[in-house]
Amino acid sequence: MNSAFAKVSNLKVNRASKIVITLASSTFFLYTLGQAPIFKNILTGAFSCSG
Numbered sequence: 001m002n003s004a005f006a007k008v009s010n011l012k013v014n015r016a017s018k019i020v021i022t023l024a025s026s027t028f029f030l031y032t033l034g035q036a037p038i039f040k041n042i043l044t045g046a047f048s049c050s051g
Contacts, residue, residue, distance in 0.1 A: 034040065
């Protein structure tokens with residue numbers, strides 16, 4: 001029981017750090033993409049079509 005709890009808490013820590021790393025990298029990735037004019041055109045086109 002104790003080892004199972006330790007494994008679960010360890011998993012939670014790993015998952016949280018993975019989420020933080022993923023969020024940070026995806027934010028940076030989206031920011032760099034946002035600097036590209038092609039991506040801006042695609043985004044504006046998608047939003048204008050849906051709206």
